[in-house]
Amino acid sequence: MPRPTKAFRRQKINAAKAYKRGERGEAYKLWEQAAKSLKETRQGKRTRHQKKETPEAPASPEATS
Numbered sequence: 001m002p003r004p005t006k007a008f009r010r011q012k013i014n015a016a017k018a019y020k021r022g023e024r025g026e027a028y029k030l031w032e033q034a035a036k037s038l039k040e041t042r043q044g045k046r047t048r049h050q051k052k053e054t055p056e057a058p059a060s061p062e063a064t065s
Contacts, residue, residue, distance in 0.1 A: 008038045 011034035
């Protein structure tokens, strides 16, 4: 299995070839699929690499009085 980014690039290249052949509808569909899968992959990486949120410390009793 090739790297995911390589697969996305190939999908976009295939979409460009279809566009040049005059198959506009097919090209738009291929481009949309490539963009969707690229976005999903990047979102997964983004959420995986975000800093972990630390729970807030409870307020001190002095602050509530």
